[in-house]
Amino acid sequence: MKKKKLGICLVGCGMIGHVHAREYGNLRDRADLYICDLDQSLAERIAAVHGAAGTFAAMEEALADKRIDAVDICLPHHLHCGAALQALEAGRHVLIEKPLANSLAEADAMMEKARATNLTLAVLENFRYEPAVGRARELIDRGVIGEPFMIAIHEFSYAIEMTSLMKTYEWRMKAASGGGGILFDRGVHLMAMANRLGGPVRSVYAVTRCPDRKWEVDEASVTTLVHRNGIVTNLILSWNIRTPPPMPLMAVYGNAGSIIESPEKRVPGHAHFEIGEIRVFSEKDREYYRATDPAVIKGVQAYMKKLGDDDLPEEAVDRTFAKGVPVDISSEFAGYNVYREAMVDFLECLETGRRPRVGGDAARADIELVFAAYESARTGMPVELPLPAP
Numbered sequence: 001m002k003k004k005k006l007g008i009c010l011v012g013c014g015m016i017g018h019v020h021a022r023e024y025g026n027l028r029d030r031a032d033l034y035i036c037d038l039d040q041s042l043a044e045r046i047a048a049v050h051g052a053a054g055t056f057a058a059m060e061e062a063l064a065d066k067r068i069d070a071v072d073i074c075l076p077h078h079l080h081c082g083a084a085l086q087a088l089e090a091g092r093h094v095l096i097e098k099p100l101a102n103s104l105a106e107a108d109a110m111m112e113k114a115r116a117t118n119l120t121l122a123v124l125e126n127f128r129y130e131p132a133v134g135r136a137r138e139l140i141d142r143g144v145i146g147e148p149f150m151i152a153i154h155e156f157s158y159a160i161e162m163t164s165l166m167k168t169y170e171w172r173m174k175a176a177s178g179g180g181g182i183l184f185d186r187g188v189h190l191m192a193m194a195n196r197l198g199g200p201v202r203s204v205y206a207v208t209r210c211p212d213r214k215w216e217v218d219e220a221s222v223t224t225l226v227h228r229n230g231i232v233t234n235l236i237l238s239w240n241i242r243t244p245p246p247m248p249l250m251a252v253y254g255n256a257g258s259i260i261e262s263p264e265k266r267v268p269g270h271a272h273f274e275i276g277e278i279r280v281f282s283e284k285d286r287e288y289y290r291a292t293d294p295a296v297i298k299g300v301q302a303y304m305k306k307l308g309d310d311d312l313p314e315e316a317v318d319r320t321f322a323k324g325v326p327v328d329i330s331s332e333f334a335g336y337n338v339y340r341e342a343m344v345d346f347l348e349c350l351e352t353g354r355r356p357r358v359g360g361d362a363a364r365a366d367i368e369l370v371f372a373a374y375e376s377a378r379t380g381m382p383v384e385l386p387l388p389a390p
């Protein structure tokens with residue numbers, strides 16, 4: 001007997017809903033796509049472009065329709081919890097966009113409902129699928145950079161002005177709907193990266209600022225995360241930087257090497273993934289070592305000799321000026337798409353009953369860091385986090 005195709009209803013067809021619809025359009029052999037948006041003409045337009053099987057004017061209508069097995073929630077943050085609970089209560093599996101929810105209490109209620117109904121709750125946090133982060137993690141685990149001690153996650157841009165004029169940002173800039181500021185909306189991705197690279201976090205200290213006074217919560221923030229293994233992450237996020245310098249979005253420093261993103265190779269958001277190249281330097285693995293030009297070494301030794309350091313070892317000078325090697329993530333992962341990966345994972349969970357690669361636990365750990373940062377910014381004190389559940 002031919003296996004029944006899954007019926008997925010995309011709820012919310014705005015900035016990211018367009019991306020989801022595009023990817024489901026390429027997965028037509030696996031699932032029938034339905035589209036729901038309060039803006040019915042938008043739903044119909046997107047449905048026509050991506051060959052959807054039908055549209056709904058409200059999620060309740062979709063939940064009353066037997067063709068729908070699951071919903072993919074791409075709604076503003078303040079609607080996440082209510083929509084997910086409603087869908088799970090109606091016996092539908094849920095894929096939901098980041099951030100999981102506007103509070104940990106909401107997240108817990110959603111996860112508890114998924115457990116009680118034995119339905120899938122998967123989260124589309126694209127940075128949990130970002131291939132460069134996985135590649136960096138693999139290099140760290142292989143000991144290529146020695147013992148990692150520091151992670152730097154820096155996003156400097158001047159997005160504040162244009163985004164504050166965009167419809168899709170209206171609800172984000174308000175605390176009641178956005179659930180936080182830029183550290184929540186964009187920062188949750190960066191927290192996902194910190195969690196993946198550094199492991200569980202012990203304490204969080206943050207200072208937030210609002211230089212352009214466009215967002216109600218934070219526009220700029222500096223956060224220090226101390227991971228349970230002792231690694232420290234410095235995370236700076238600001239969309240207020242005039243003429244932003246090209247900062248690596250991700251860098252991991254170890255006592256025998258470094259992994260540093262190449263900002264000039266960044267891929268624009270919502271294409272397939274963001275980090276196009278990393279430079280890897282390793283004192284342990286010569287594959288990732290570009291030695292210093294011998295003429296430079298000799299020059300440094302000669303200069304230091306004049307200052308009285310007769311025997312500055314060649315190896316020390318070499319290591320001081322040696323360079324890393326570019327790892328071209330765009331070529332290595334050609335054809336890989338973070339959004340499609342998450343959707344295919346979700347479809348497989350529905351087909352096989354297995355757990356999602358990114359479920360409530362991981363997504364909760366990401367928002368927990370943002371909320372701890374806000375508490376720290378409010379009190380001026382570091383926030384200690386409870387041990388993660390076993």
Ligand SMILES: NC(=O)c1ccc[n+]([C@@H]2O[C@H](COP(=O)([O-])OP(=O)(O)OC[C@H]3O[C@@H](n4cnc5c(N)ncnc54)[C@H](O)[C@@H]3O)[C@@H](O)[C@H]2O)c1
Pocket residue numbers: 011012013014015016017036037038039042058059074075076077079097098099124125126167168169185270
């Ligand atoms: N992973 C990513 O890269 C990424 C990028 C952008 C947004 N997001 C996330 O996706 C979610 C949606 O963000 P967005 O930028 O697409 O928002 P948006 O404002 O552009 O789109 C939201 C859509 O939902 C519709 N809508 C609102 N209430 C509705 C309801 N009750 N029923 C049906 N439709 C309704 C609106 O008409 C609108 O079309 C957020 O959680 C956001 O953080 C993720």
